[in-house]
Every structure is written in structure tokens, then in C-alpha cells.
Amino acid sequence: MRLSKLNIKKINLNDVDQNYSGQDILMKLGELYQFESGIYGYGNLWTKLERIVENIIIEELDKVGCIQVEFPKLQPKKIWEQSNRWDTYTKDGDIMFTLDNNLGQYGLAPTAEECATLFGANRLTSYKNLPATYYQIGEKFRKEIRTRGYLFRPRTFVMMDAYSFDKTEEDMKKSYDLMHEAYLNIFKRLGIKIMPTVSDNGVIGGNVAEEFQASTNLGEDKVLFDEAQNLGINKEVLDFENKEEYLKQLNINDLSTLKEYSAVELGNNFQLGTKYSETMNLYYIDENGENKPYYMGCYGIGLGRIIACLIENNVIKNNNKIKGFSLPYAIAPYKVQIIYNEDNKEEAEKLYENLNKNNINAIIDDREGLTIGNRINDTYVLGTPKMIILGKKFDGDNYEIENTKDNSVDSVSLSEIIEYFKNI
Numbered sequence: 001m002r003l004s005k006l007n008i009k010k011i012n013l014n015d016v017d018q019n020y021s022g023q024d025i026l027m028k029l030g031e032l033y034q035f036e037s038g039i040y041g042y043g044n045l046w047t048k049l050e051r052i053v054e055n056i057i058i059e060e061l062d063k064v065g066c067i068q069v070e071f072p073k074l075q076p077k078k079i080w081e082q083s084n085r086w087d088t089y090t091k092d093g094d095i096m097f098t099l100d101n102n103l104g105q106y107g108l109a110p111t112a113e114e115c116a117t118l119f120g121a122n123r124l125t126s127y128k129n130l131p132a133t134y135y136q137i138g139e140k141f142r143k144e145i146r147t148r149g150y151l152f153r154p155r156t157f158v159m160m161d162a163y164s165f166d167k168t169e170e171d172m173k174k175s176y177d178l179m180h181e182a183y184l185n186i187f188k189r190l191g192i193k194i195m196p197t198v199s200d201n202g203v204i205g206g207n208v209a210e211e212f213q214a215s216t217n218l219g220e221d222k223v224l225f226d227e228a229q230n231l232g233i234n235k236e237v238l239d240f241e242n243k244e245e246y247l248k249q250l251n252i253n254d255l256s257t258l259k260e261y262s263a264v265e266l267g268n269n270f271q272l273g274t275k276y277s278e279t280m281n282l283y284y285i286d287e288n289g290e291n292k293p294y295y296m297g298c299y300g301i302g303l304g305r306i307i308a309c310l311i312e313n314n315v316i317k318n319n320n321k322i323k324g325f326s327l328p329y330a331i332a333p334y335k336v337q338i339i340y341n342e343d344n345k346e347e348a349e350k351l352y353e354n355l356n357k358n359n360i361n362a363i364i365d366d367r368e369g370l371t372i373g374n375r376i377n378d379t380y381v382l383g384t385p386k387m388i389i390l391g392k393k394f395d396g397d398n399y400e401i402e403n404t405k406d407n408s409v410d411s412v413s414l415s416e417i418i419e420y421f422k423n424i
Contacts, residue, residue: 070136198231
């Protein structure tokens with residue numbers, strides 16, 4: 001990426017939102033654009049980071065046998081009436097954006113249980129076809145009355161949602177456990193410490209639900225977590241009349257043993273049971289030729305929240321002043337940013353071509369009329385994890401490679417530069 005092509009704006013870091021600094025930096029650069037509250041356009045950096053997160057999710061779900069599909073974002077009212085959820089989402093909870101015209105009434109998908117159940121039942125007609133899990137990655141729409149934290153709580157967002165179909169409750173639990181492990185692998189690869197927590201089922205339904213919470217001081221949830229069990233509980237559950245049922249799932253008798261965290265929910269899983277198959281009258285034929293309801297699970301991960309969490313949890317401050325952010329190297333769209341003075345322009349171009357030829361994505365700051373200091377500052381606002389400065393100290397034989405997270409420096413010879421990046 002040639003930085004001259006990105007057309008980022010000049011920004012004043014003293015004017016950055018102190019709570020959501022990383023995302024506000026991207027807003028001020030023009031890499032996030034807010035059309036109105038909760039509705040955004042995404043620039044190059046966010047879009048590429050989203051593809052990386054998406055590919056990690058796809059790889060891990062494919063490993064456990066999930067099948068990628070796509071359901072419509074525009075959904076007819078009649079399918080929501082089959083599950084008796086149209087009023088729940090349009091009147092009681094007022095969650096769904098709706099359209100009413102001469103063709104009929106429709107909703108913009110806040111979730112896809114109805115579509116998934118109909119889609120699955122059309123393909124999974126026999127016990128021989130089960131189990132099966134379908135997933136999609138796409139945009140969702142929800143009428144958030146109070147948007148918050150940019151992409152932490154917007155009105156449109158990208159989400160992975162999956163739906164499992166099984167013959168029995170026991171098989172459903174196996175699929176649920178398989179997805180649990182897949183989620184842990186996804187978040188591990190993303191470099192996010194995740195806290196699985198027992199949670200409320202909400203309007204999705206079912207008997208068992210869990211959230212995947214990430215610790216962050218920006219989170220609106222409070223989680224009580226047991227490090228030894230790697231399991232916790234959303235504190236809101238303690239206000240429920242049936243809270244003892246939730247605590248029983250964790251074998252918890254003494255809440256004082258749990259540590260409290262501020263957290264943000266990045267994913268959730270539900271054991272739906274036969275709620276949708278029975279309500280919508282959709283069945284498979286079992287070994288005895290009888291109609292049986294599907295046991296289902298549903299699973300979701302918010303890609304926008306993941307990216308927002310990654311950015312905000314990697315904000316860099318210097319003497320309590322916002323300096324920028326530094327993305328984890330493994331998931332950064334661009335691994336290194338090349339900065340040079342005019343005397344070393346030719347060497348910088350050679351390095352840039354060499355890195356990209358070897359599939360090491362780099363940014364070269366080829367903008368004119370800026371000092372090296374200006375260019376260094378802009379490395380931090382783009383979140384690039386590594387920086388190479390070809391300035392007065394460049395000796396022509398070794399590159400000084402700086403880690404933007406902690407400012408540690410590695411000296412690497414020209415001949416070893418490719419191996420250096422490939423071995424990180």
C-alpha cells in the first residue's frame with residue numbers, strides 16, 4: 001500500500017475521544033465514516049482487517065465440518081409469523097427494521113433462525129442427513145435506540161451466525177460443545193483472551209446459552225469469572241428469579257471466589273432444542289419412518305465488535321496522551337511501515353518491492369512534503385505493528401526494525417530481512 005493513495009486526513013491527537021480512542025482515530029482519518037448514528041462506511045484498514053478475521057472464522061468452522069451458506073437479508077413477514085416472532089421483534093422489543101409496500105411486509109434481518117430452519121428442513125429431510133451445521137457471514141440490522149462506542153453497539157454490523165440440526169438432545173449438546181471449542185480456537189488465533197460465561201437466553205429462546213466475553217474497561221457487561229474452570233457468569237443473571245439454575249450449571253456455591261471484570265460480548269451460543277422446528281412445523285423422518293422435530297443450536301460472532309475490541313485494547317498512550325494503536329502482528333493487514341528521507345528513497349522502494357514480492361504486506365509512506373517525525377506519528381494512527389526508518393542513521397547494510405507497541409528495536413541485515421518477517 002502506497003500511503004499517498006490512502007488519502008488519510010491530518011488529525012490532532014489531543015482532540016481524540018479518550019474512551020474509544022482507536023476507533024475515533026480511524027473516524028478522524030476518514031477510515032471510518034459515520035452516515036448517521038450507528039451506520040458506518042469502512043475504509044481500507046478496517047475492511048482488510050475484517051477479511052482477516054472472517055478468514056480465521058471460516059477456517060476454524062470448516063475444520064469442525066460446518067457448511068458455509070448465505071441467507072437473505074430481506075426477509076418476508078410470513079416466515080417470522082411461522083415462528084410467532086414477528087410481533088416480538090417489531091412491537092414488543094421493537095428490534096427489527098421493517099418495510100411495507102405493494103409487494104408486502106418485510107424485515108431486515110436482525111438474526112436468521114427462521115431462514116435457517118426453513119433452509120435446513122428443505123435439505124435435511126431424513127435422519128441420514130443429520131447432523132448438519134450451516135453458517136453465514138453478513139450484515140445484520142437492529143434498531144438500537146442508543147448506539148454506543150462506535151462499532152461496539154451500532155445499528156448495522158457484520159456477524160457470523162450458524163445453525164446446527166440434530167436428531168436428539170444429546171446430539172445437539174455434542175454440536176454445541178464442538179462449536180464451543182471452535183470459538184475458543186478462533187479467539188485464541190485472534191489474540192483475544194475470552195471468558196465463556198453462562199447467560200440469559202433472551203428473545204432467541206432455548207434452555208441453555210453462553211456468551212463469549214472479552215475483558216476490556218470499555219465493556220458494558222459485568223462478568224464474574226472463575227479462572228480455574230475457565231467459566232463465568234454474566235452478573236445480570238443474579239437479578240433473575242431463577243438465578244439458582246444458572247449457578248447450578250457452574251457448580252458455584254460461593255460467589256466471593258469469582259473475580260469481576262468489565263467485558264464486552266463478542267459471541268454467543270444457544271441450545272434451542274425443538275423451539276423452531278415444532279413452532280414452524282418442520283420435521284425430519286427418523287429410522288422408523290416417523291416425523292421428528294429437529295434439535296437445533298444457534299451461534300453468533302460479531303466481527304465489528306471483535307475489530308473494535310482489538311483496536312481499543314491495543315491503544316498506545318505516552319504520559320497519558322493518546323499516541324495511536326498497534327495491532328497484533330499476526331492479524332495486522334499491513335505488517336510494516338517504511339519511512340524514508342529523500343536520500344534513501346531508492347533503497348526504500350527496493351525494500352517495499354522486495355517485501356510485497358514475498359507476500360509481506362507493507363506500507364510505504366511516499367507522501368511528499370512531510371518530515372520523518374510526521375511520518376512516524378502516522379505509523380501509530382494506522383496501527384502498523386512494525387516500522388523501518390531509512391533516515392540519517394541508515395548505514396546501507398542493516399535495517400532498524402521498531403516494534404510500535406513497545407518501541408523495542410531489532411537490527412536486521414538486508415539479506416535476512418525476508419526471513420525475519422517470515423519467522424515472526
